[in-house]
Amino acid sequence: MISCLLASGQVLASQLSSDSLKQSDYPEVADKTIVEILDISYDLHREDLAKALAYVDIALERSHEKENLLYIFYGLRYKGLYYENNNQLESALDEYIRALEAAKKQDNNELILTIYTDLAITHRKVGNYQKTKDYNLKALELAKQIDHKQAMEISYHGLGFLYETIGDYDKAIEMYLQSMEVADALGNTEGVITTMQNIGITYTKVNNQNLALETIDKAYQLALEHADSMRIANVLLDYGNILANNKEYDKALKKLDQSLTIFKKSHEKSSIARTLVQLADIHTEKGAYEYAQNLFLQSLTYSSYINSGDYADLYYKLGQLYLKKKQINQAEQALQKSVKIAEEHNLKDLIQENNYSLYKIYAEQGLYEKALKHLMTSSETKNYLLNEDKTKRIAEMQFRFDSEKSEKEIQLLKLRQNRFLLFGISGLFIVLVFFFGYTIRIKGKNNDQLANKNEEIQAQNIKLKESNEVLKQFAYVAAHDLKEPLRNIGSFINLIQIKYGQQFNEEANEYMGFVKNGVKRLNGLLTDLLEYSQISSQAPENDKVVVGDVLPSIRRSLRELIHSTDAIIDCPEQLPTLCISRTHLTQLLQNLISNGIKFCDRQPIINLDCYRENEQFTLLSVSDNGIGIDPSYGEKIFNLFHRLDRATEREGTGIGLTICKNIVDKYNGEIWFESKEGEGSTFFVRLPAQARTLSDAIVENNQQNNLLLPVN
Ligand code: ADP
Numbered sequence: 001m002i003s004c005l006l007a008s009g010q011v012l013a014s015q016l017s018s019d020s021l022k023q024s025d026y027p028e029v030a031d032k033t034i035v036e037i038l039d040i041s042y043d044l045h046r047e048d049l050a051k052a053l054a055y056v057d058i059a060l061e062r063s064h065e066k067e068n069l070l071y072i073f074y075g076l077r078y079k080g081l082y083y084e085n086n087n088q089l090e091s092a093l094d095e096y097i098r099a100l101e102a103a104k105k106q107d108n109n110e111l112i113l114t115i116y117t118d119l120a121i122t123h124r125k126v127g128n129y130q131k132t133k134d135y136n137l138k139a140l141e142l143a144k145q146i147d148h149k150q151a152m153e154i155s156y157h158g159l160g161f162l163y164e165t166i167g168d169y170d171k172a173i174e175m176y177l178q179s180m181e182v183a184d185a186l187g188n189t190e191g192v193i194t195t196m197q198n199i200g201i202t203y204t205k206v207n208n209q210n211l212a213l214e215t216i217d218k219a220y221q222l223a224l225e226h227a228d229s230m231r232i233a234n235v236l237l238d239y240g241n242i243l244a245n246n247k248e249y250d251k252a253l254k255k256l257d258q259s260l261t262i263f264k265k266s267h268e269k270s271s272i273a274r275t276l277v278q279l280a281d282i283h284t285e286k287g288a289y290e291y292a293q294n295l296f297l298q299s300l301t302y303s304s305y306i307n308s309g310d311y312a313d314l315y316y317k318l319g320q321l322y323l324k325k326k327q328i329n330q331a332e333q334a335l336q337k338s339v340k341i342a343e344e345h346n347l348k349d350l351i352q353e354n355n356y357s358l359y360k361i362y363a364e365q366g367l368y369e370k371a372l373k374h375l376m377t378s379s380e381t382k383n384y385l386l387n388e389d390k391t392k393r394i395a396e397m398q399f400r401f402d403s404e405k406s407e408k409e410i411q412l413l414k415l416r417q418n419r420f421l422l423f424g425i426s427g428l429f430i431v432l433v434f435f436f437g438y439t440i441r442i443k444g445k446n447n448d449q450l451a452n453k454n455e456e457i458q459a460q461n462i463k464l465k466e467s468n469e470v471l472k473q474f475a476y477v478a479a480h481d482l483k484e485p486l487r488n489i490g491s492f493i494n495l496i497q498i499k500y501g502q503q504f505n506e507e508a509n510e511y512m513g514f515v516k517n518g519v520k521r522l523n524g525l526l527t528d529l530l531e532y533s534q535i536s537s538q539a540p541e542n543d544k545v546v547v548g549d550v551l552p553s554i555r556r557s558l559r560e561l562i563h564s565t566d567a568i569i570d571c572p573e574q575l576p577t578l579c580i581s582r583t584h585l586t587q588l589l590q591n592l593i594s595n596g597i598k599f600c601d602r603q604p605i606i607n608l609d610c611y612r613e614n615e616q617f618t619l620l621s622v623s624d625n626g627i628g629i630d631p632s633y634g635e636k637i638f639n640l641f642h643r644l645d646r647a648t649e650r651e652g653t654g655i656g657l658t659i660c661k662n663i664v665d666k667y668n669g670e671i672w673f674e675s676k677e678g679e680g681s682t683f684f685v686r687l688p689a690q691a692r693t694l695s696d697a698i699v700e701n702n703q704q705n706n707l708l709l710p711v712n
Contacts, residue, residue: 025054026054026055026058029055029058034059034062034063034068034071034075035071037055037056037058037059038055038056038059038074038075038078040055041053041055041056041059041078041082042078042082045078045081045082045085045086046085046086049082049083049086052082053079053082056075056078056079056082057075059071059075060072060075060076060079063075069102069105069106070106070108072102073099073102073103073106073108073111076095076096076098076099076102077095077096077099077114077115077118079095080092080093080094080095080096080099080118080122081118083095084118084121084122084125087346089122089125089126090126092122093119093122093123093126096115096118096119096122097119099111099115099118100112100115100116100119103115109142109146109148110148112142113139113142113143113148113151116135116136116138116139116142116155117135117136117139117151117154117155117158119131119135120132120135120136120139120155120158120162121158123135124158124161124162124165127391127392127395128395129162129165129166129395129396129399130399132158132162133159133162133399134503136155136158136159136162137155137159137503138503139151139154139155139158140152140155140156140159140505141503141504141505143155144505144506144507145505145506149182149185149186150186150188152182153179153182153183153186153188153191154179155179156175156176156178156179156182157175157176157179157195157198159171159175160172160173160174160175160176160178160179160195160198160202161198162175163175164198164202164205166396166399167205167396169202169203169205169206172202173199173202173203176195176198176199176202177195177199179191179195180192180195180196180199183195189222189226189227190227190231192222193219193222193223193226193227193231193235196215196216196218196219196222197216197219197234197235197238199215200212200213200215200216200219200238200242201238201241201242203215204241204242204245209242209245209246212242212245212246213242213243213246216235216238216239216242217239219235219238219239220232220235220236220239223235229262229265229266230262230266230268232259232262233258233259233262233263233266233268233271234259234271236255236256236258236259236262237255237256237259237271237274237275237278239252239255240252240253240254240255240256240259240278240282241278243255244278244281244282244285249282249285249286252282253279253282253283256275256278256279256282257279259275260272260275260276260279263275269302269305270302270305270306270307272299272302272305273299273302273303273305273306273310274306274310276295276296276298276299276302277295277296277299277310277313277314277317279295280292280293280295280296280299280317280321281317283295284317284320284321284324289321289324289325292321293318293321293322293325296314296317296318296321297318299314300314300318308341308344308345308347309345309347309350311341312338312339312341312342312345312347312350313338313350314338315334315335315337315338315341316334316335316338316350316353316354316357318334319331319332319333319334319335319338319354319357320357322334323357323361328361328364328365331357331361332358332361335354335357335358335361336354336358338350338354339351339354339355339358342354348381348384348385348388349385351377351381352377352378352381352382352385353378355374355375355377355378355381356374356375356378358370358371358374359371359372359374359375359378362374363375482526483523483526483527483530486519486522486523486526487523489515489519490516490519490523493512493515493516493519496512497509497512521653524651524652524653525653525655528653528655528656528659529653529655531587531655531659532640532655532658532659532662535584535587535659535662535663536662538581538583538584538666539666540580540581540584540666540667541580541581541584542579542580543579543580543581543582544577544578544579545577545578545579545580545581545582545585546575546576546577546578547571547575547576547577547578547585547589547608547610547620548571548573548575549582550582550585550586550589551569551571551589551608553586554586554589554590554593555569557590558590558593558594558597561594561597561598562597565597565600565603565604566603566604567597567600567603567604567605567606568603568604568605568606569593569606569608570605570606570607570608571607571608571609571610572609572610575608575610576610576611576612576618578610578618578620578687579688579689580667580687584663584666584667587659587660587663588659588660588663588664588685589608589620589622591656591657591659591660592622592660592683592685593606593608593622594656595624595656595657595683596622596623596624596626596681597624597626598626598650598651598652599624599626599627599650599681600624600625600626600627601626601627602625604624604625604626605624605625606622606623606624607621607622607623607624608620608621608622609621609623612689613686615689616688616689617686617687617688617689618686618687618688618689619684619685619686620684620685620686620687621682621683621684621685622682622683622685623680623681623682623683624680624681624682625679625680626680626681627677627678628675628676628677628678628679628680628681629644629673629675629677629681630644630675630677631674631675637657637673638657638658638660638661638671639658640654640655640658641653641654641655641658642654642657642658660683660685664685664687667687667688668688669685669686669687669688670684670685670686671683671684671685671686672684
């Protein structure tokens with residue numbers, strides 16, 4: 001027996017032939033090997049749990065002496081199994097947990113998978129649905145990791161059964177389908193058929209008879225083609241039940257008869273007994289009581305092959321049938337027999353129902369004392385069952401609530417993400433439209449005409465302010481308001497990873513990484529867009545700023561980048577004063593310097609220089625020893641979001657140089673670059689030495705046909 005469960009049993013047996021026992025209390029196993037002792041204990045465990053456990057302990061002691069972790073694992077697992085089969089589920093869980101530790105110590109994934117499944121099943125029996133789910137998911141994850149398809153199939157099946165148990169039939173079917181898919185990919189037709197049977201039964205539970213019949217018929221056809229006769233008989237049994245459920249009794253009887261014939265041929269006694277009972281049930285339903293009685297009695301001849309629950313149930317059914325036939329004495333005997341078996345095996349349902357039927361019988365007969373006794377037992381058991389049922393339902397509800405809650409959170413997150421993306425994309429699109437519209441209109445202006453209309457300049461100046469205000473508000477609101485949902489997404493992703501990260505498999509974690517990266521990039525983009533929108537709307541100012549004075553704050557802002565690249569930023573001690581807003585100068589130089597450091601494959605050396613070209617202009621230059629820029633890109637690199645091919649693997653948004661251009665334009669300056677690929681680049685900025693107002697600039701620009709004018 002053990003050898004079917006313990007795959008390596010034979011190998012172990014041959015390795016262990018010389019083992020001998022020290023325990024004198026059990027001389028019968030003294031000369032047996034560890035595997036043989038386990039085998040004996042297995043055969044014994046249903047009748048004599050205590051002895052079976054004592055044998056396993058002997059086997060365990062000897063395994064410990066030999067420091068054989070594999071045997072220790074099997075010993076512990078068998079103890080778990082014995083407790084489980086004897087309905088001592090908490091003790092079973094303890095042993096399984098110990099076995100899990102032994103499996104982990106050996107780093108043996110197959111053993112770990114086995115125990116995860118045992119734990120999942122036992123927790124389901126206890127009613128710990130969350131734990132059942134957890135262990136099934138752990139098994140699934142591990143199975144995926146080591147590409148153990150069969151374990152995947154079992155885990156999905158386990159999840160399906162869990163959901164079926166708690167009445168979440170949609171989810172159950174979803175999981176069964178997954179299990180079926182894996183079984184199919186594995187070429188495990190038996191697995192496909194079994195799962196189809198489960199799906200069929202689940203459909204009957206949601207009263208979808210059509211789908212139930214369709215599915216079981218498919219399973220049947222598949223079984224006819226590919227499976228052995230036992231599987232066919234098994235499918236026929238379910239087929240019959242589904243048909244009976246649909247009140248198609250004659251068809252059901254036909255299927256069950258077919259299945260009975262096969263079981264009889266193969267001498268499958270317990271299946272024969274089960275099928276006979278189902279046939280009897282249908283005949284009872286049809287009112288063919290004699291037939292039914294005959295079948296129940298036939299089934300009783302296989303009593304030693306029927307488990308205690310079915311045995312007690314069989315007598316209960318027989319008792320009910322006698323009641324229908326008004327054979328009260330026989331009914332009483334059958335029910336008494338049933339209640340006895342039920343009490344022996346603590347089968348509360350049957351204890352309650354039998355006692356209630358007996359109370360009615362005795363009450364009818366005027367045997368009130370007897371009747372009262374049975375009524376009291378029945379109502380006490382009913383109370384117990386109601387409480388148990390309530391606890392179970394609460395556990396089910398809690399589990400379903402937890403599952404739905406976490407799903408809702410994820411859906412909400414997805415929804416927010418989608419909304420955000422929609423909003424973000426439309427926001428960016430509008431900003432782009434503004435920007436291009438703005439550029440096109442500027443270029444398209446007829447400057448000659450404007451030059452003759454100086455009196456309109458003032459009015460346009462006002463419009464400039466207005467439209468700038470609109471642009472500022474729009475871009476600010478867009479970028480600013482988008483940051484909030486983005487922060488939420490970031491926080492939720494972090495939360496999900498902290499709370500559920502361990503349940504995620506590698507693939508899911510990788511996806512989470514993508515989302516996090518996406519959030520980070522979008523955040524950078526929004527920060528830069530915000531900065532861009534603010535700059536665009538700011539008027540030039542005439543602070544007198546010594547160029548070198550802004551360097552410390554730039555160094556501070558870029559300290560991480562400077563530190564990580566070991567960058568050197570150099571400049572002459574004496575630098576001239578510029579008439580410019582301090583903020584603008586800082587942003588301008590910071591963007592140029594950070595680009596110089598970023599786009600460099602060696603230790604970056606940045607040189608900042610500034611000198612008076614003549615009375616009118618000051619020339620600023622920022623040079624680097626970086627990767628350089630193909631000069632043919634020309635002005636394009638100052639366009640919004642424009643990044644060169646080689647930049648894509650480096651952080652950035654393609655907004656920095658646009659901001660620089662924007663600032664320089666405000667002061668009616670110029671910006672350009674000179675570069676040699678592989679050697680470095682120098683960005684030049686020419687700014688007027690004297691302070692001027694924006695209106696001055698506009699007038700001058702108009703005159704020079706090089707106008708920077710607003711949208712109106
Ligand atoms: P980003 O910050 O994304 O790099 P920028 O507007 O600052 O955006 O620059 C636009 C593109 O111009 C960059 O992606 C890069 O390809 C190129 N670039 C800018 N500065 C340099 C530099 N100093 N050396 C080489 N390439 C540069």
